[in-house]
Amino acid sequence: MPETMLQRFEALVEEGSKLTPLGGFDFSGYNARMQDMYIAWRKACLESLDVVGPIGFPYKNKILGDANGGFFYQAAANLISRACGSCMKS
Numbered sequence: 001m002p003e004t005m006l007q008r009f010e011a012l013v014e015e016g017s018k019l020t021p022l023g024g025f026d027f028s029g030y031n032a033r034m035q036d037m038y039i040a041w042r043k044a045c046l047e048s049l050d051v052v053g054p055i056g057f058p059y060k061n062k063i064l065g066d067a068n069g070g071f072f073y074q075a076a077a078n079l080i081s082r083a084c085g086s087c088m089k090s
Helices: 003-022 035-051 057-064 074-089
Strands: none
Touching (some): 003 035, 035 057, 035 074, 057 074
């Protein structure tokens, strides 16, 4: 994987580590205030996984397979962050 892609994944994982804890409140579990930020980050992760080709496809499919992935829940953000981190190590 080229160095620039590694740097991009590192940045996405770092952003995810800051974003993930905000993915839900005690009562609703959904953070509507930051939905737009989450969607932009999710899209950037999916695009990066697409760029790396066959290495990223299983991780991308795992993200796309999450029924709640389009909404900013902590579990959905965790899944994306782990997928990007795992792909980076591949």
